[in-house]
Amino acid sequence: MATVSSLAVILALLAPTNQPIATNQPIATYACRADTKFGRHTISVRQAVDAQAPAVVPANTRFTIAVHLQPGTLPGEVKGFKLKEVRDLTLRVPIPAxxxxxSAGLAGGSGLNSTPSVQLEGNTAVLKVAGPIPGGATFQLPTLSVRLKSGRAGTTIETKLKGSSYDDPGLTFQAKIKWKFITTTAPVSCYPDPNPALTRTTIRSPHLAG
Structure with missing residues (x-):
């Protein structure tokens, strides 16, 4: 029972508590695994995502996709377990086929107690937030904007989240929790399951794109 409660505290940051998930927003469902002193445990969590991209672009043209996660508030305590802080949060978004x-850039964000960064690692845009984000604090991750160049006409560009397994995660972070006199830091790895396209952009010949 202790392990289930502690895991709920660790993963609560993925389920914003200050507002309900809008029914017209795409929902990312993450399968997460936490390695705690109490053992290894898994859970499924949901996160509203606002992703934007043009519906149609000409071939060999630059355009922007933007991924924005809904703001939220970390719980301070759940069922006797205290969430002290979250650190080293990393969100990965692959460059679409x-x-x-x-290029990539960040805009906005608050309550992070650090300066977020974004960089290209292989074929993935990686958003990093060092934190710490204290338990009970309100926070908002920055909007990730990725500038792309479209490929050949007749193909489609789909924006998806990164991750296919716990060993190939798209979201990771470190959570420090306290239960009675025990304080421990648990690494958490998550991947989207399922992982539908958040946006779709059709590439047309320049003289056909309107």
Whole structure:
């Protein structure tokens, strides 16, 4: 019972508590695994995602996709377990097929107690937040904007989240929790399951794109 409660505290940051998930927003469902002093445990959590991209672009043209996660509030305590802080949060978004990477940037964000960064690692845009984000604090991750160049006409560009397994995660972080006199830091790895396309952009010949 202790392990289930502690895991709920660790993963609560993925389920914003300050507002309900809107029914018209795409929902990312993450399968997560936490390695705690109490053992290894898994849980499924949901996160509203606002992703934007043009519906149609000409071939060999630059355009922008943007991924925004809903703001939320970390719980301070759940069922006697205290969430002290969350650190080293990393969110990964792969560069879509039929496109090439140009640049990436961040906008907004609050309550993070650090300066977020974004960089290209392989073929993935990686958003990193060092934190710490204290338990009970309200926070908002920055919007991730990725500038791309479209590929050949007749193909489609789909925005998806990164991750296919616990060993190939798209979201990771460290959570420090306290239960009675025990304080422990648990690494958490998550991947989207299922992982539907958040946006779809059709590439057309330049003279056909309107």
């Amino acid at each position: 039929n496109s090439s990477y140009v």
